[in-house]
Amino acid sequence: MERIIAVFRKYPIIPSMMTYSVLYPSANFVQQKYFRKYKPGEEKIDWQEIKRFCIYGGLIHAPLVYNWLRTAARLFPKTTMSHLLAKVALDQTLFAPVGLSSFYIGLSVLEGKDSQGVYDEWREKLPNTWAVSAFIWPFLQTVNFKFIPGRLRAIYVAVCSFFWTTMLAAWKHNSGSSQNIIPILSTK
Template sequence: MERIIAVFRKYPIIPSMMTYSVLYPSANFVQQKYFRKYKPGEEKIDWQEIKRFCIYGGLIHAPLVYNWLRTAARLFPKTTMSHLLAKVALDQTLFAPVGLSSFYIGLSVLEGKDSQGVYDEWREKLPNTWATGMCIWPFLTFLNFWLVPARLRTIFVGFCGFFWFTFLSYLKIRPDGFTPPVVLLYNKYINQSNFSQIITNTRYYIVKFIIH
């Protein structure tokens, strides 16, 4: 056991890959079991799909996340607020679209889709998935770089992302698009009919704050 722990400490990417090879297929299983709608007579669990999630999670996504977290920590090694915010900003603007593209492209290739099919799914689903992730991951990324030891950061992302993986699994098999939360909020609160009223109220409270 001590020898295994020593290997894991020396090569932290190994436990990260092992963790993702369990979390990804588990999330897909949960999605299939509890959230997917089946037609009458259709098989309940697609084990080939679960196998693809296992391969992708362990061999592709885990190394991708691991190397990104190391790179971000090297670029901004301090735990000051400026460095933490810089890492969060880079994570959401640079890594997030790469990671999500890897997810859709990687699994589509494993499914055997042709290049046009891979591109169509990526183009259709990436923007809204990215927008949804912007509502979730900045806070978790901040905590990860602030509180979690470097060797455990990939695993932390994996465990925090279990429900995110389940959501991605749902989006992967969804034939139509979906509306991300930020768009719903925009349509509800910042549409053309009440945008001017929001600006007016904002100005009023700012002036009131300055006067007092």
């Protein structure tokens, strides 16, 4: 056990990657099992989709979040209100579009979509997803940057992301336009 803890201390990204490798596919499973509407005779759980969420969460999203949180802490290391607000503002203006783009593009690529299919889904779903993100994540990140120790921030975000990813999985699965995601925010 001491050897594992030593490895985690030496490479703190590993616990983050492990956490996302569990929480992302778990969120997708919950979305499929309890919130997805199926046609009669349709398979209830898409294990390939869960596998894609595991790969994306652990190998792509975890390092992205981990490095973003480290960068934010380096740019604004103080716990003053101005540094806190700067981190939260940067989180929504810089990281959110990158993270959400990574989500839609990464999973679309793992699905085997061609470049036009990847672009179309990204273009249709990113604006409304980002708009909803702007209502949820500033509060969560304020708590994160104010009260959570730096070494636990990526894991805190991962736990919060479980619920967020459950919604993202539904929006990702939705084959319609952004109107079907959040009608009130639709740009069409």
